[in-house]
Amino acid sequence: MAITTISRRAFLTGTCLAACGFSMPRLFAASSDHAVVDAPCGTLRGEIVDGNRVFRGVPFAHPPVGSLRFRPPVKLKAWTGLREAAKFAPSAMQPGDGHSEDCLYLNIIAPSGKGPYPVYVWIHGGGFTGGSPSDSIYEHSTLPQEGIISITVAYRLGVFGFLDVAPLLGKEYAGSANNALRDLIMALEWIQENIGAFGGDPKRVTIGGESAGAKLTGILLGTPAARPLFHQAISESGGAERVSPTAAAAAEVSAGFGKTWLKNHVGYQSLLTAPATALIDAQQTFTGSWPKHFPLRPEVDGELLPHMPIESIAAGSSRGKRILIGTNADESALFIGPHPSKDPGPADLGNLAKAKFDEVLGHYKDVYPEMTDEQRRIRALTAEEYMIPTDRVIEAHSRHGDAYVYRLDFAETSGNLKGYAFHGLDVGLVWNRPNINAGNAADEAALSARMQKAWASFLRGETPAADGLPAWPKYTRRERTTMVLDVASHVDRKPHEAEYRLWDGLL
Numbered sequence: 001m002a003i004t005t006i007s008r009r010a011f012l013t014g015t016c017l018a019a020c021g022f023s024m025p026r027l028f029a030a031s032s033d034h035a036v037v038d039a040p041c042g043t044l045r046g047e048i049v050d051g052n053r054v055f056r057g058v059p060f061a062h063p064p065v066g067s068l069r070f071r072p073p074v075k076l077k078a079w080t081g082l083r084e085a086a087k088f089a090p091s092a093m094q095p096g097d098g099h100s101e102d103c104l105y106l107n108i109i110a111p112s113g114k115g116p117y118p119v120y121v122w123i124h125g126g127g128f129t130g131g132s133p134s135d136s137i138y139e140h141s142t143l144p145q146e147g148i149i150s151i152t153v154a155y156r157l158g159v160f161g162f163l164d165v166a167p168l169l170g171k172e173y174a175g176s177a178n179n180a181l182r183d184l185i186m187a188l189e190w191i192q193e194n195i196g197a198f199g200g201d202p203k204r205v206t207i208g209g210e211s212a213g214a215k216l217t218g219i220l221l222g223t224p225a226a227r228p229l230f231h232q233a234i235s236e237s238g239g240a241e242r243v244s245p246t247a248a249a250a251a252e253v254s255a256g257f258g259k260t261w262l263k264n265h266v267g268y269q270s271l272l273t274a275p276a277t278a279l280i281d282a283q284q285t286f287t288g289s290w291p292k293h294f295p296l297r298p299e300v301d302g303e304l305l306p307h308m309p310i311e312s313i314a315a316g317s318s319r320g321k322r323i324l325i326g327t328n329a330d331e332s333a334l335f336i337g338p339h340p341s342k343d344p345g346p347a348d349l350g351n352l353a354k355a356k357f358d359e360v361l362g363h364y365k366d367v368y369p370e371m372t373d374e375q376r377r378i379r380a381l382t383a384e385e386y387m388i389p390t391d392r393v394i395e396a397h398s399r400h401g402d403a404y405v406y407r408l409d410f411a412e413t414s415g416n417l418k419g420y421a422f423h424g425l426d427v428g429l430v431w432n433r434p435n436i437n438a439g440n441a442a443d444e445a446a447l448s449a450r451m452q453k454a455w456a457s458f459l460r461g462e463t464p465a466a467d468g469l470p471a472w473p474k475y476t477r478r479e480r481t482t483m484v485l486d487v488a489s490h491v492d493r494k495p496h497e498a499e500y501r502l503w504d505g506l507l
Contacts (some may be wrong), residue, residue: 039197041190042079047086048112052144053198055108056134057089060190061183063102064156069272070165070176073104073186091132092157093276095284101160101276106153106187107133108198111144115199118206118459119149121191121230123184125211128242128296129158129287140432146456149200151191155183155216159257159283160276162296164250168258168268177250177299181223184216188229205230206459208324210427214238218393219298221318222309232322234455236426237331239389240309240396241351241507244299253295260286293350314396323397324458326406326482327390332381333420341374344381351384351507360384360502367498378420383499386423388507391500394475403475404464407495409486410447414439430455443487451485 033048037055046055061073068074088107090100111117120143124131133152143150155161161180166173192202207230209217217233218240220226244250258268261282265274287295300308307315336342344361346354357380364376371379394403411421412435428434434448435441446468453466464472469489473481479493480500 036082037197039194040078041076041194043082044085045082046108049109049139051112053108053110053112055085055110055198057087057105058085058108059089059105060153060187061104064104064160064179064183065101069101069160070163070169070173070179072175072179072182075186075189088134089154091134092154093160093280094126094130094157095280101156103154103156104183104187105133106151106190107138108149108151109138109141109144110149110198110200111147113147113199115149116196116201116204117147117149117199118204118461119151119191119195119200119202120234120459121151121153121188121205121207123153123155123207123209123213123216125209125213126157127294128162128180128212129283131157131212137427137431137433142432142452143456143459146452146460148456148459149195149198151195153184153187155180155187158296159279162298163257164244164247164254164299165268165271167251167254168261169271175299175301175303177244177297178301178304181216181219181226181298181304184220185223185226185229188226192229203231204461206232206234208234208236209238210236211238211423212242215240215242215389218313218389219243219305219309221321221323221393221397222307222312223305224312224317225304227317230321232458232461233318233324234458235323235325235390235393236430237327237386237390237423238325238393239386240313240393241389242294242297243305243308244297245308246300250299253290256290256295257282257286260289291346293347310392310396313393314399316400318397319400321397322402322404322458322461323393324404324406324455324464325390325394326408327382327386328408328421328423328425330378330382330411330420331386331423333378333417334423336381337378338374338417338420341377344377344384348381349384351389356506357381357384360506363502364499367502379499383503384507387496388500388503392507395477398475398477404458404472404483405475405481406483406485407492409484410444412438412440412444426451440487447485447487447489450489 035046035048035053037044044055062076089105092103093099093101124133133154138152162177164177207217214235215238217235218238361380364380408421408426411419429448429451434444450466450468454464458464472483475481482492482495484490484492
């Protein structure tokens with residue numbers, strides 16, 4: 001099928017996987033066989049699918065509805081009796097149909113044996129405003145065959161999880177912009193308490209994600225309360241910078257949303273009782289008119305986040321943990337390109353003001369004279385949004401822990417994004433859903449198999465490795481050692497050095 005360029009809004013509302021050739025959310029295949037687990041949380045009955053035990057819609061906190069809207073998650077007491085776990089729960093509130101405020105659930109796929117198995121906790125992407133832990137792409141994973149439990153987890157999105165409503169509703173709501181982080185921390189606490197009953201090893205838990213999920217992974221690396229709950233991390237196209245650095249910055253966003261809300265509602269107290277869909281409608285209007293990208297984000301609140309996460313990582317918050325981390329070479333082709341690509345505007349920039357970005361972009365012709373203007377725009381925006389934020393996490397973490405770094409250079413040979421290693425391409429490769437309709441399907445399937453093996457070996461606590469890949473060295477700050485993933489993968493040292501130096505002091 002042809003790969004089409006997708007708008008950033010479409011990506012954030014969950015249509016990226018479909019546009020990239022992957023299927024959209026649906027239930028796993030039904031099975032008449034059942035799997036029953038007695039866990040500290042209570043008894044669950046899931047299904048046996050392809051020899052694996054599958055549990056869907058497992059609650060890890062009280063539903064954050066009614067009086068719990070905008071409040072930190074509340075731990076769920078153990079239930080009595082048998083709870084069915086055959087169906088997915090609705091995804092968190094976001095634009096579109098089929099979503100719910102009652103969303104704090106996770107899904108587990110476990111091998112049939114006793115274990116103990118390493119555990120991979122996947123945090124979905126979607127720009128902090130969209131996405132789902134129940135996308136069908138995850139059902140194709142080869143992780144169970146590798147002896148690994150995979151868990152996909154939900155968290156509150158948009159204004160429900162990333163808006164500081166204290167300036168609007170009072171001090172008792174202080175820190176509400178961090179509620180999504182608290183959701184993820186409570187899910188990790190649930191996993192520590194319960195995963196042993198599923199054959200999982202609570203001492204070998206890896207968190208990971210792509211895009212917003214990778215950014216949240218980076219932020220959790222810099223969150224002291226999360227430190228004892230996981231042991232290593234995987235970051236695909238992330239960073240740790242998507243945080244409001246001060247209460248004043250978060251309050252500015254709150255005031256902007258509040259003005260939007262009052263255009264159609266009476267008083268801020270109505271935020272507590274209005275239908276969830278009304279808040280999503282106001283969120284859409286607000287984010288569409290806000291002059292900066294991604295206004296809804298966690299905040300440095302002095303409690304859960306005492307400092308900017310990248311500062312905490314540099315100070316040692318991730319000490320002793322291992323990370324597998326990287327980006328795709330042409331991430332932003334998905335959003336602003338190609339043929340011809342558009343000029344990046346304020347709504348495309350996550351970190352820099354437009355004038356400052358244009359100044360950096362002006363130097364790209366000196367670094368890449370062989371590129372077209374279109375290629376340079378895509379490359380510069382990729383650096384601003386993904387590459388440099390990821391490099392900053394690598395630099396901060398590598399002072400205290402091991403890092404294995406990659407760059408995905410593999411590009412499709414057909415479709416509108418032909419020639420680009422675009423944002424999201426890695427997801428299908430890692431989760432065993434390569435684009436079988438691509439012109440280079442055989443090469444893509446082979447790379448997908450290698451990446452799955454390398455990721456699995458990392459999840460087991462080993463050096464990432466696979467037949468067909470060269471030996472993957474640890475990252476060193478001196479050499480900036482990077483595995484370049486392609487049809488013929490290779491190890492690069494000091495990659496894109498001249499481009500890298502353009503960003504010194506900016507991010």
